[in-house]
Amino acid sequence: MKEDPLYKSRKVITIGVVSELTGLSERQIRYYEERKLIFPERTERGNRKYSFSDVERLIDIANKRDEGVRTYEIRQEMLKDKKREDDAKIRNQMLRGQLNARFGIPKGKN
Amino acid sequence: MKEDPLYKSRKVITIGVVSELTGLSERQIRYYEERKLIFPERTERGNRKYSFSDVERLIDIANKRDEGVRTYEIRQEMLKDKKREDDAKIRNQMLRGQLNARFGIPKGKN
DNA sequence: CGTGTAAGGAATTCTGACACG
């Protein structure tokens, strides 16, 4: 529930800088967004803003592409990973629920 | 000696976003640079790039200014703090040198 | 499919200066 620093996930980097950081062309970066591999925010009038996480993800994508992996496949992998995380989260919540119901675990912050 | 992530100190944020983040006008942000309170890097053709640290420093400056502190005074405080840090660093190095000379402390990463 | 490019426009950023107080 923290949300103050999170330097890594704040979307503040413009596409030009992301291009410098990743070595990808702006065209490629926009295309990967079109293929739903990356989700930048926008400034008021529409300029894309990325986070450091996005930059790392893009570098990852670039490596996969170099190995010949298609954007569609990269997206599939992403979704698979996402599902794993979500499932783990749910299992965790169920466990908490069980423990809480039986032993009354106090409101610990994790 | 680490230098990989350092999300907080990487200079990647353009002045427009910094303005949004801090609530300061671009004019003010540039002026504080002129007064040597802040030191952005530049892109190849000259656009300013700031770090999250810079953003925090600017918010600090804005608070001081609200209290009526002059830019010159803010700079003095900064230099004083800097000196303290540098002195501490030197004392630390001397201590290491002493210990190392007498007891041969191995190459610890700290 | 993945990426380059030219196109045209709108917003960004830069510097140096004048203004006011």
Added chain:
DNA sequence: CGTGTAAGGAATTCTGACACG
């Protein structure tokens, strides 16, 4: 001193499209 603003230019970013393979 600290900040606003108009000025003019150069670089940025955006979208939709055509191209190639």
